[in-house]
Amino acid sequence: MNKFLIATIAALLGGTPAAAADLYIADPGDPPVVLSGGWYLRGHLGMSNQRLGHLENGAFDDVAVHQFLDSGSFDSAPLGGVGIGYQFNDWLRLDGIVEYRGKADFAALDRYDEDGDGVWDGTNDYDGAKSEWLLMANVYVDIGDWNGIKPYVGAGIGASRNRISNFRDINVPNLGVASASSDPTWNLAWALHAGVAYQATDRLAVDFGYSYVDLGNARTGTIRSYDGNFSSPPMHFEDITSHDFKLGMRYSLQ
Template identity: 45%
Template sequence: MKSIKTSLIAGIAAVTVAAPAVAADLPPPMIYKAPVVVDTGGWYLRGDIGFSNQKVEELTSPAYTPAVTVLKKEVDSAAFGGIGFGYQFNNWFRVDVTGEYRGGAAFRGLDSYGAGSNDYWGTKSEWLFLGNAYLDLGTWWCVTPFIGAGIGYSRNTISNWRDINNQTGATAYADTNSQWEFAWALHAGLAYKVTNNFTAEFAYRYVNLGDFATTDMIGFNGANAAYNPIYLNGVTSHDFKLALRWSLSPSEPFAVAAPAYAPPPPAYNPPPPVYSPPPPLMRKG
């Protein structure tokens, strides 16, 4: 009987001592902190290339009479390229200033005045300078849609201008002429973040370039009987372009805290059991 009691007490003590040791060997629970969004910001450089699709609203001249009807006023597409710099205030608003050269686009016009008609030929080009503001509308899988608007000035140039009378063959010419015009633009596109400091974007832009004008046209013999420059009024363009942006002060768009580990609970070490021998059995007389 004594040995059974002793074994039972020893077994309970062993289990009690071993339980905390087993618990101490288990991996501690892992606690993850939620990602913290950090606004991006800083200066950036940009480069743009694209092509234009232009339209002339009105073709006029001081020499026109009510009998003159404009039959054609077409402008070919042309390539353009530019550079700029800007500042990203946060992850939804940025501004930049751009300057670009818009290559020569061929212009063809035709008018009629009853018994006769005139063909017009020339080349138009522009230097366009804009201050732009954009709203970035959120980012999904590194893609950010955006919209924007810009205002500025365009230096509009007409060169290689000639006017051919289709009935007589008489030809008149105009010298190269440039003028500054107020310009404005609307933007929309998608930006793809390739790396932390490099973004590519594909965008559409509607731009109003203002008016163009030739100088007074002079005949091939140097004679001119009337003041007759030609005006291209309300020139607009639907532009499609590819832009590359380089951040000069890159920062992580998301700061994610490293997983934190909770410290293991302190191991409980109970005091060793104190063995008290049972009292001696009393024998009866």
């Protein structure tokens, strides 16, 4: 009787007891969570838009009245950088970059009253150029992913080697011309970043970014007249900052 019952149930379920066992499928549970991550290479090109806090020189204290008519400004200049980074997960990444910032032309103009009698005795027309090598470590937070569009924010800290070149001081009323050699200096640098990336392929992302960069200070060598009869202390460029706009790419190595 028991054998007949088992055979009947097996026939109804597919023919044999083994076929009934084949109908059982194990519960796979929750699918594994896969996070994006791994090493990537990056590169970018862009333009700097730099600002000068102020100029300082010990010779300014040797006259009764000193006044800037143009306190000094830089032109825009090209920049480019490369780096390597690591994507920890879908929202956090870290990279290090080396960036060369091309020569930005500089100009400023002042006037002075040597004895304070109310008569301006002369002017100084300054010009030159500034460039940097920037080394920086950056951390970024990717805010989300909308069909491959990924906005982000970030911050960085590093060092900037600031170089003033071709510096001249032209004193037009007195027909005086002086110049200074370069004296590159390393400064603490920091930056704030924001931008948006587009995931063009599984490995390649195109990145449009903005950075506010504090580059520290720069200085010239001793300023000397062309005839050798005059010299003054180095010119100090204080509190140099920049608004940078960059177009770059990131290529995943994973």
